[in-house]
Amino acid sequence: MKVVFVLLSFLLLNIYKPAERPNADKIPVCHTPTDGAHDMVALAADPAFQQLHEVPLPFHYAGEGETITFPTSDGKDASGFLLKSAKKSEKWLLVYQEWWGLNDHIKQEAAKLHKDLGDVNVLAVDMYDGKVGTTREEAGKLMQSASKERLTAIQKGAIDFAGKKARIASIGWCFGGMLSLQSAILEQTQSVGCVMYYGSPEKDVERLKTLKTDVLGIFGSQDQGISPEVVAQFEKDMKAAGKSVTIKMYDAVHGFANPSNPKHDPAATADAYKLSLDYLKKKFK
Known part of the structure; x- marks a missing residue:
């Protein structure tokens, strides 16, 4: 069974290779192999990959922070969970959710980072427009239904909300790990840092060349979805792009x-x- 899963994961992770160079305004997330299926979205439909995610234990966050909305380029407002710096600051950390959505766990992580970083505005971006998965099946469907156009619009809206003078770093886990890297690409010269936890890496070297920051990648050697082999290839691709990446396994x-x-x-x-x-x-x- 393990051999079958490894082979299936390999096929899913390598089913699509871009024929054209994408620009820095688009996140490569679609839903069919012929339309450029993104690795994590393709995997989200796989029951074996879903089983890698243990159902979260009940948790309720009751600390500081506020839900805010901001405009996006597609005309539909997006939202996020904001913790402002005590003093005026142009430092911003964009926090990206796991595949479950912007739940109370992510809000707690955002609050912890806000407290420990000091004079930094922290915005946990809601990438599912208010929806949260509480089961593997729900989370899988939410991730599969996240269109590349909407994800891009939300991320660009969050960057615009921070402002043109903002110095922006990003962090995310799982689906959010992938989004953190894509955010850094979209942020361009405003990007000062990127942390990605066990998220699917960008495979297009030309796209990686547009990064303006280095990357800290955190992964698990027992991860059967984002495997050590996938991480090793990411290191090679970053080197080929002339970019710096630090991997902690x-x-x-x-x-x-x-x-x-x-x-x-x-x-x-x-x-x-x-x-x-x-x-x-x-x-x-």
């Missing part, structure tokens, strides 16, 4: 850093968080 499963995950790895999570925090603090100096 933990002996852990997919989603190990989520405290609401029954397979949560506290030691790896604490170390990864310290690594991420130190990285972000240096970027915001």
